[in-house]
Amino acid sequence: MAFARGDPLAWALSACAVLLVLLAIEHWRVVRSQRLLAQRLTAASTQLEDLRGHDPLTGLLTRAEFEQALDDAVMASERDNAPLALLHLGLDGFRSINEAYGHAVGDAVLAEAAARMRTALGVPLALSRLGGDEFALLLAVTADEAADAAEQLLRELQRPFAAEALNLRLGASVGIAMYPAHGARPRLLGNAAVAMRSVKQLGGGGHAYYDAAMAVDARDRASLLQALRRAAELGQLQLVYQPKVDARSLQITAAEALLRWEHPQRGTIGPAVFIPLAERHGLMDGIGRWVIEQACQQAATWRGLGLRMRVAVNISYHQMRRDDFVDHIAATLHRHGIPPGRLTCEITESVAMEDTVQTRAVFERLRQLGVHVCIDDFGTGYSSLACLRRLPAAELKIDRAFVTDLDSSERARSIAKAVVDVARTLGLRVVAEGVETEAQRDVLVALGCDELQGFLFARPMSATALALWAERDELGEGAQPEFRASLFDPTAAMPLA
Ligand code: C2E
Ligand code: MG
Ligand code: MG
Numbered sequence: 001m002a003f004a005r006g007d008p009l010a011w012a013l014s015a016c017a018v019l020l021v022l023l024a025i026e027h028w029r030v031v032r033s034q035r036l037l038a039q040r041l042t043a044a045s046t047q048l049e050d051l052r053g054h055d056p057l058t059g060l061l062t063r064a065e066f067e068q069a070l071d072d073a074v075m076a077s078e079r080d081n082a083p084l085a086l087l088h089l090g091l092d093g094f095r096s097i098n099e100a101y102g103h104a105v106g107d108a109v110l111a112e113a114a115a116r117m118r119t120a121l122g123v124p125l126a127l128s129r130l131g132g133d134e135f136a137l138l139l140a141v142t143a144d145e146a147a148d149a150a151e152q153l154l155r156e157l158q159r160p161f162a163a164e165a166l167n168l169r170l171g172a173s174v175g176i177a178m179y180p181a182h183g184a185r186p187r188l189l190g191n192a193a194v195a196m197r198s199v200k201q202l203g204g205g206g207h208a209y210y211d212a213a214m215a216v217d218a219r220d221r222a223s224l225l226q227a228l229r230r231a232a233e234l235g236q237l238q239l240v241y242q243p244k245v246d247a248r249s250l251q252i253t254a255a256e257a258l259l260r261w262e263h264p265q266r267g268t269i270g271p272a273v274f275i276p277l278a279e280r281h282g283l284m285d286g287i288g289r290w291v292i293e294q295a296c297q298q299a300a301t302w303r304g305l306g307l308r309m310r311v312a313v314n315i316s317y318h319q320m321r322r323d324d325f326v327d328h329i330a331a332t333l334h335r336h337g338i339p340p341g342r343l344t345c346e347i348t349e350s351v352a353m354e355d356t357v358q359t360r361a362v363f364e365r366l367r368q369l370g371v372h373v374c375i376d377d378f379g380t381g382y383s384s385l386a387c388l389r390r391l392p393a394a395e396l397k398i399d400r401a402f403v404t405d406l407d408s409s410e411r412a413r414s415i416a417k418a419v420v421d422v423a424r425t426l427g428l429r430v431v432a433e434g435v436e437t438e439a440q441r442d443v444l445v446a447l448g449c450d451e452l453q454g455f456l457f458a459r460p461m462s463a464t465a466l467a468l469w470a471e472r473d474e475l476g477e478g479a480q481p482e483f484r485a486s487l488f489d490p491t492a493a494m495p496l497a
Pocket of ligand 1: 242257258259270271272275288291313314315316346376377400433434435436453454455456460
């Protein structure tokens with residue numbers, strides 16, 4: 001059949017054909033985009049599923065998944081009468097890495113730590129990042145084997161971490177809870193955490209099995225913390241002072257302020273107990289300020305009495321991190337009319353050697369101010385000579401651990417000698433702490449130490465006792481060493497006001 005040109009029927013039919021083609025194309029486009037959408041949805045929900053069960057940073061199980069794995073493992077252990085160990089691991093020193101270098105470096109360290117844990121022990125029943133810098137592992141092993149596993153993990157984590165061209169060192173603390181000896185299913189994870197914290201309290205870098213006494217300690221600590229928050233305002237904190245003496249003349253050159261807490265029920269509590277607590281809960285900055293204020297006030301009082309020794313304060317990590325730390329010291333010294341050269345800041349080696357821009361800036365600003373800087377507990381950290389040379393410190397204090405063994409151990413003598421040699425090379429003064437016997441004193445003097453401190457000369461005492469001791473000395477009573485001004489040139493004796 002032929003259509004004549006301009007035939008309306010022909011025109012309508014061809015229009016329909018075009019419309020059909022267009023509809024078919026549109027339908028194909030919709031189907032294709034729906035298929036793509038469905039593919040994307042499937043991929044996204046698989047990813048979501050993965051993320052729900054795994055920590056996105058480390059790829060380890062989340063806490064919820066770990067709890068599920070723990071349920072399964074407990075059932076299997078009961079059914080097969082098989083051993084089951086839960087290890088709770090906390091990284092030591094991670095917080096300071098995060099604070100000093102930022103979260104990107106912190107994240108890289110966490111991911112690397114997780115990777116090492118994953119390969120360190122074959123295939124654990126479950127391995128989880130519980131949150132922050134805390135991890136948990138389930139192992140089907142006996143108590144002895146769990147301790148070996150903990151030590152293996154510690155060794156893995158002690159190797160340096162390379163992150164963004166930095167070479168960082170960490171440690172770890174591990175708490176072990178065996179099922180069912182150390183707790184029923186609902187308590188097992190919490191008990192392993194209590195054991196881990198007790199290791200941290202003792203300085204970290206080790207493992208411990210859960211012990212019921214630890215849980216009491218944890219409750220105890222909570223009530224201690226409550227009381228500590230109010231200790232300063234209730235006047236329960238005190239400073240005692242321990243003299244440093246010149247190694248040759250035995251004259252007193254300085255007094256180190258040491259914190260004590262006079263607890264109304266428990267009596268005197270030492271700093272080793274409450275300072276870690278204060279540091280962990282953000283109280284150390286306020287307490288540190290209080291120490292500086294009191295020590296400067298005391299220095300002014302002694303100055304008024306004609307006593308001319310330097311006063312030393314211990315500085316914690318948290319104080320060093322504050323931007324206004326040096327300004328606060330300058331203002332306090334000024335308010336009490338104390339020349340900056342009369343103050344020593346004792347900063348532990350581990351804090352001093354964190355080679356951050358901030359640490360070096362604080363040292364430099366203290367030096368500019370004229371405050372004397374001492375590196376405390378020297379020999380216990382990981383000092384590099386290069387790092388030590390960059391710090392404008394004036395004094396190294398050999399840690400007590402080396403002094404204790406001096407008269408009996410050749411190795412301790414070699415270490416003390418090496419510290420004195422390092423100090424000499426860098427032009428630093430050397431102080432030895434914890435001197436208890438005359439034999440130790442003789443070795444230290446022979447090695448060339450400049451100043452000594454320890455129970456052999458004086459125990460820490462109240463400021464009043466120290467002043468009375470000095471007065472007796474001036475009157476010629478007793479055989480105490482004489483007080484004199486500091487030996488150190490840059491901060492030498494100031495004329496008394
Ligand atoms: P440190 O600064 O190294 O102080 C020396 C510690 O050794 C003091 O313990 C002192 O009493 C003790 N000691 C001194 N001579 C001897 C000795 O001959 N034999 C023995 N066995 N021990 C001796 P203390 O007062 O318990 O202080 C412990 C640590 O607490 C201090 O170590 C210091 O790191 C910290 N600390 C004390 N007061 C403060 C403070 O005001 N602020 C900060 N941030 N830390 C403080
Ligand atoms: Mg000290
Ligand atoms: Mg010390």
